[in-house]
Amino acid sequence: MARISLDLLQQFVVAARAGNFSRAAEQSHLTVSALSHQIRQLEQRVERKLFDRGPRGVQLTAEGQRLLDAIGVHFEGIDRALAVYRCRREEALTVNTIPGVMTSWLVPRLAGLVAAHPELELNLQSSTTLVDFERDPVDVVIRYGLGGWSGLQSECLFDEWIAPVAAPALVERMQGRDPHDLSAWPLLGDPGGRWRDWSEYAGVEVPRRFVAQFDTTDALQRAAVEGMGVALGRMVMARPLIDAGLLCMLGDRYMKIPEAYFLVYPPRSESHAGLRLFREWIKKEAAAYQQAIKCAPANRRVTARSP
Incomplete structure (x- = not known):
């Protein structure tokens, strides 16, 4: 043959x-x-x-x-x-992150990067699966987790906090019930997960029955916006909804969780000029965001009313 x-x-x-x-x-x-x-x-x-x-x-x-x-x-x-030979144009940069971070945190800040560095050509990708740098033509990712990915450079950008959040319509429907006593509120999420951690942190008892559970954070927070129930909002994604008046915090306490957001890239990307510019910019944005979250509780929150 x-x-x-x-x-x-x-x-x-x-x-x-x-x-x-x-x-x-x-x-x-x-x-x-x-x-x-x-x-x-x-x-x-x-x-x-x-x-x-x-x-x-x-x-x-x-x-x-x-x-x-x-x-x-x-x-x-x-x-x-x-x-390793793909996407090596110095002015072009491919960035990948999870959809919620892309729409809620990264995209609203990108205008400043583009204004400061108009020579950059950004290719933005969002996915819920981990990038394989050996196969995928991606220069850098923003990952959520505990850090320490083998064979990759990783730098912590900012921590994550959670807090109970609900739609204003649900708050109105509950007619002034104590936001610290969640046993009377319809809850969303996994009763054996973060809600258990929150109950220990806040010193409150969380009921065992929940209205609904979801397999993505985006779906969970969308259900909260629609007034379905109270969710434990991750502030990276929940804070813009709070600022827009679509969600309220129940109480005024944040809980810091072990996971954080990291800038992750392979050793081959270290010399990429576009990545150096992006890295410098995003670290400044992340530091400012982290400081704002630490120092300023959410503008819209529901506290217990006096009898």
Whole structure:
């Protein structure tokens, strides 16, 4: 058998992972017919049927799966080897962080960075999955956690605080009930998680029954804004909602939690000029934010009323 070109094999791997010729063609910047022609060429060369084609897409045959298992890992290795050469233009910077931090904290501050450094070209990404710097063309991330990621540079930006928050409509509906006694309020979240920590910190008893639990912080705080119940708001995301009058703090106490926000990047990014500018800017913004949170409780809070 004559040697098969790497291009044919690469298109096969893309199509096999996509499970759909239309998506694979888009990823490879080809037409569907051109990609389909290349796959048929490969099937003719290896004299095997690699895909079962149907109205809902394509599926690997047993022979196709064996081929993918044999060669897919090698293309992954090539991608990892080339990752260090991607996105190395000094004025271009790719930043990744979780959606809540992107919309609530980072984006509202970026105008100052762009004004000070108009030469920067920012590519902003948000995701809930961890970036793999060996494979993903990302220069720097803002991560939430305890720190200490192996093989990466990490610098703590600011801490995180939590406090019970509720919509003004819910506060009105509760008709002046004591915000420190949460046993009478509808609560949102996990009763065995942060609420247990809060009850120990505040010296209050939290009921075992909760109205609803959510798998994302964004959904939890959205439910609180809609008046569904009281949430333990993370201040990075809850504070803008408080300032906008969409949420109120119940009481006037914050609780600092172990997790914090970190600037994280691989050693290869240290010499990136764009990252140096971004790092200097974000550390100043983070220091100012942390000081403001420490010194100034939320403007809108609900306290116990006198009888």
